[in-house]
Amino acid sequence: DTEVTQTPKHLVMGMTNKKSLKCEQHMGHRAMYWYKQKAKKPPELMFVYSYEKLSINESVPSRFSPECPNSSLLNLHLHALQPEDSALYLCASSRGDRATNEKLFFGSGTQLSVL
């Protein structure tokens, strides 16, 4: 029943493949996020888009390339990934007004396996 929709739910790719993860929300949120989560670890922030502009890149390798075509959509383009990039990739959104009680809403994630 999440209002943040991610596709695909599962993805297996080789190290030479190019693939994209997609995220969509229709809550009118103006901030969107990509997180990476390994098993038994907390989510790690990768990128933040605020009003469709990249505002935070947490020193993520260039093989991960985010894109925000409009305020409702967020993509993560993947190229030449490594096996250690296998993880659950979570998209999230928030109002974007940076109010103190601003909450994150997560999509159900894409479980990525790199072979």
Place this chain on the structure above:
Amino acid sequence: RKEVEQDPGPFNVPEGATVAFNCTYSNSASQSFFWYRQDCRKEPKLLMSVYSSGNEDGRFTAQLNRASQYISLLIRDSKLSDSATYLCVVRGGSQGNLIFGKGTKLSVKP
């Protein structure tokens, strides 16, 4: 000191038990605090915000102690469905981002 610290558990409790989790944070300027719940291989879901005066939502009570920089979550009358990992989340950092603790695993047994 880590920014947000939690006891990883696991906490194994019988149904009906009361269980409490604590979380400490290092940035005294932090302003927002949340508890998220995450089931295995699922996304984190907001359980509740934590307000300065403390707040309750059914069987769940959250408390904030700014002086000691800790947050607590109390679950009364535990249900089997409460089994999950509970993530303490604090808004902090240089850009006001949400910082996640490593989570506390709860297992409620029949």
